[in-house]
Amino acid sequence: MNNFEFSNPVKISFGKGAIARLPHLIPKGSKVLFIYGGGSIRKNGIYAQVQEALKDFDVLEFSGIEANPHYETCMKAVDLVKKENRDFLLAVGGGSVIDATKFIASAVYFEGDPWNILLKGEAIKKAMPLGVVLTLSATGSEMNERAVISRVETQEKLAFSSPLIFPQFAVQDPEMTYSLPPRQVANGVVDSFIHVIEQYLTYPVDAKVQDYTAEGLLKTIHDEGLKVLKDPHNYDIRANLMWAATNALNCWIGQGVPQDWSSHRMGYSLTALFGLDHAQTLAILLPGVMTYMQKEKWAKILRLGEVVFRITEGTEEERVRKTIGATEHFFREMGLKTRLNEFGIGEKDLDALVEPVKRMGWKLGEHHNIDWKVAREIFTLRL
Amino acid sequence: MNNFEFSNPVKISFGKGAIARLPHLIPKGSKVLFIYGGGSIRKNGIYAQVQEALKDFDVLEFSGIEANPHYETCMKAVDLVKKENRDFLLAVGGGSVIDATKFIASAVYFEGDPWNILLKGEAIKKAMPLGVVLTLSATGSEMNERAVISRVETQEKLAFSSPLIFPQFAVQDPEMTYSLPPRQVANGVVDSFIHVIEQYLTYPVDAKVQDYTAEGLLKTIHDEGLKVLKDPHNYDIRANLMWAATNALNCWIGQGVPQDWSSHRMGYSLTALFGLDHAQTLAILLPGVMTYMQKEKWAKILRLGEVVFRITEGTEEERVRKTIGATEHFFREMGLKTRLNEFGIGEKDLDALVEPVKRMGWKLGEHHNIDWKVAREIFTLRL
Numbered sequence: 001m002n003n004f005e006f007s008n009p010v011k012i013s014f015g016k017g018a019i020a021r022l023p024h025l026i027p028k029g030s031k032v033l034f035i036y037g038g039g040s041i042r043k044n045g046i047y048a049q050v051q052e053a054l055k056d057f058d059v060l061e062f063s064g065i066e067a068n069p070h071y072e073t074c075m076k077a078v079d080l081v082k083k084e085n086r087d088f089l090l091a092v093g094g095g096s097v098i099d100a101t102k103f104i105a106s107a108v109y110f111e112g113d114p115w116n117i118l119l120k121g122e123a124i125k126k127a128m129p130l131g132v133v134l135t136l137s138a139t140g141s142e143m144n145e146r147a148v149i150s151r152v153e154t155q156e157k158l159a160f161s162s163p164l165i166f167p168q169f170a171v172q173d174p175e176m177t178y179s180l181p182p183r184q185v186a187n188g189v190v191d192s193f194i195h196v197i198e199q200y201l202t203y204p205v206d207a208k209v210q211d212y213t214a215e216g217l218l219k220t221i222h223d224e225g226l227k228v229l230k231d232p233h234n235y236d237i238r239a240n241l242m243w244a245a246t247n248a249l250n251c252w253i254g255q256g257v258p259q260d261w262s263s264h265r266m267g268y269s270l271t272a273l274f275g276l277d278h279a280q281t282l283a284i285l286l287p288g289v290m291t292y293m294q295k296e297k298w299a300k301i302l303r304l305g306e307v308v309f310r311i312t313e314g315t316e317e318e319r320v321r322k323t324i325g326a327t328e329h330f331f332r333e334m335g336l337k338t339r340l341n342e343f344g345i346g347e348k349d350l351d352a353l354v355e356p357v358k359r360m361g362w363k364l365g366e367h368h369n370i371d372w373k374v375a376r377e378i379f380t381l382r383l
Numbered sequence: 384m385n386n387f388e389f390s391n392p393v394k395i396s397f398g399k400g401a402i403a404r405l406p407h408l409i410p411k412g413s414k415v416l417f418i419y420g421g422g423s424i425r426k427n428g429i430y431a432q433v434q435e436a437l438k439d440f441d442v443l444e445f446s447g448i449e450a451n452p453h454y455e456t457c458m459k460a461v462d463l464v465k466k467e468n469r470d471f472l473l474a475v476g477g478g479s480v481i482d483a484t485k486f487i488a489s490a491v492y493f494e495g496d497p498w499n500i501l502l503k504g505e506a507i508k509k510a511m512p513l514g515v516v517l518t519l520s521a522t523g524s525e526m527n528e529r530a531v532i533s534r535v536e537t538q539e540k541l542a543f544s545s546p547l548i549f550p551q552f553a554v555q556d557p558e559m560t561y562s563l564p565p566r567q568v569a570n571g572v573v574d575s576f577i578h579v580i581e582q583y584l585t586y587p588v589d590a591k592v593q594d595y596t597a598e599g600l601l602k603t604i605h606d607e608g609l610k611v612l613k614d615p616h617n618y619d620i621r622a623n624l625m626w627a628a629t630n631a632l633n634c635w636i637g638q639g640v641p642q643d644w645s646s647h648r649m650g651y652s653l654t655a656l657f658g659l660d661h662a663q664t665l666a667i668l669l670p671g672v673m674t675y676m677q678k679e680k681w682a683k684i685l686r687l688g689e690v691v692f693r694i695t696e697g698t699e700e701e702r703v704r705k706t707i708g709a710t711e712h713f714f715r716e717m718g719l720k721t722r723l724n725e726f727g728i729g730e731k732d733l734d735a736l737v738e739p740v741k742r743m744g745w746k747l748g749e750h751h752n753i754d755w756k757v758a759r760e761i762f763t764l765r766l
Contacts, residue, residue, distance in 0.1 A: 001622040003398025007552075008391070014639065015386025169390075206619040208607065209626045212599025220591040236589040239384040243592045243639070256397065256626070 001207040004255040010143045011169040018173045022053035025169040030088035032059045035101050037093045044179040069100035071151040077104045089130040095139025099147035102165040105130050118158035127164040133171045137242040138188030140249025142170035157268040174238035182229050186334040187279035189225035192245035194282040198261045199254035201300045202366040207257045214253045215307045220244040222308050262364035263289050266375050269353045283331035283338050288378040290324045340383050384590040387638040393526045394552040401556045405436035408552040413471035415442045418484050420476045427562040452483035454534040460487045472513040478522025482530035485548040488513045501541035510547040516554045520625040521571030523632025525553035540651040557621035565612050569717040570662035572608035575628035577665040581644045582637035584683045585749040590640045597636045598690045603627040605691050645747035646672050649758050652736045666714035666721050671761040673707045723766050733762050
């Protein structure tokens, strides 16, 4: 096991009716900015539930946070916070709304150009307190200190992290996910599955607690994921998926072990250039990373096959091949596509797709051996 | 899955040489009270390492915390804290030293008789900040908000909990456990194994993340536990056991699921009256609880047998019986005893042993169906 230092102070309020806890979780007398995305929370009743829970607070709203939230939109919220003296941010939504809220919380106090938090990784020294009402289970952002923001103007998508942006709390009621469109549910399943994979499918360092826990999350997300679209109002399935997605990226399973994240970093340009959903980019790229890096990931691919896909027959070579196939098949069963050509993306687009890896000089993966040339070969495998 | 609300803010600094982080983890300018047990840390070099790490702080020492720490000893430390204006408590030791430190941190500010924190469960409103250097891996106290204190005068052993007594940090270097006596190591293995059992071996509520994680911890503690006494300087074994013991009782696996804790509560009197080690009391009582409550715990005993002890053959009745036997056998392999008569405790002692359950009116177990009469039958099974 490798050395690590970590803490995660987020308070989780989980279960049916957890929204009733909201007024007790926000500090009394707070001037709240209630941040959300589009109109879906007005249709499914969550907006009304939040309004009711906030009735004793001074509340303003900011809506219109996009999927892959825009820097430009966040900066409008920053202006509103300053103008209206808000002192608490409440994110009501999924990963995009939460990530945007984390950036807003950071940019408000930042001296200098807030874009440098993302572009240059400049450290923030202070952030506004924030809380979450989770409506979409996928990114784990409700219980971590990370955020990903896109800039429309420059077609960039960049991440930052700071212990100052841990939410103070996350209200997680699985029933709030009943009315989500199937595509968002499927994306959440694949996204959270691959979050675990990025921290698990590397090379063994004999970290038994982390490996067993990761395998439990993968089994849960796989098995419940295959059921959820057929049985969308099943509380236990929703609860297991929601809690698994949170644990997939609350960063504990990644402590003391190598991490990959190459599928994530390579996938950003597929979203920026072609507008693919984040999970969709991962479903395309992960089988490529597994194929290209199979020698490096050999032992863990064999374990993944055995534990999650029950692949125990055949030579090691056969089991590795079958496991990569089963992983791609799982994403297709969830309704996602797994090839670039299914989106009309071809050979001609490869240079543009690896351009960020080249420009940023990234060496991706747990061995730091995926430069832009290797990335191009991995993209090529997924044509 | 049941509803829950929980957070755990403890910062873990884990790995070889983690002691070097100590001066950065304690707030600058703190007036530290360095609290420890007996002389073992002077012999194994940990005392010197802590002294070196604290060289820029104003430090006083308080030693002599006992196993099953005494209220009377803690109150002497409380006097010292007040007299010498200490503002930070550093516990260097295992569960006993940490639990004592948590109680000291609470009693310093308590208005009224501090014994009532334990006896009447009176809530504390403030506690001193505390940190931990862990030298013995067992109780999980380094990452939770609980403590157990004994009062010599009245032969009582009582627990309390409060979010205010979470340590601010725990420094966990697996190498610090190399020189522990085998009996303490074995006790730690059994104690942490049973901590998981208390939160796992109840009845299923379809909480997949919690169950898989608990099973991973049980496998880790079982498999590494059987190796550690033969290979005491193996870093990976020590690291896996240390991290498993922390996760066994940092309270996350117990969120959203029923919990038992009857073996713990019944075992207190074995320590108070006969001086048995805490883990030793659990090794005796758990097989009794499993036998008496097998109908209630049926499905989970079958899973425990399959996952941890690889018991997959035979009828359900046979597998349940074998699993209870394998559990007791594991404790004996670790060198613990599992019968009351091995300590000269017999029929004549039963009334005294269940007296606390009777006096406190406890209804123990996940179904609250273990009163003093049932407790007496469980003790009888363990004669």
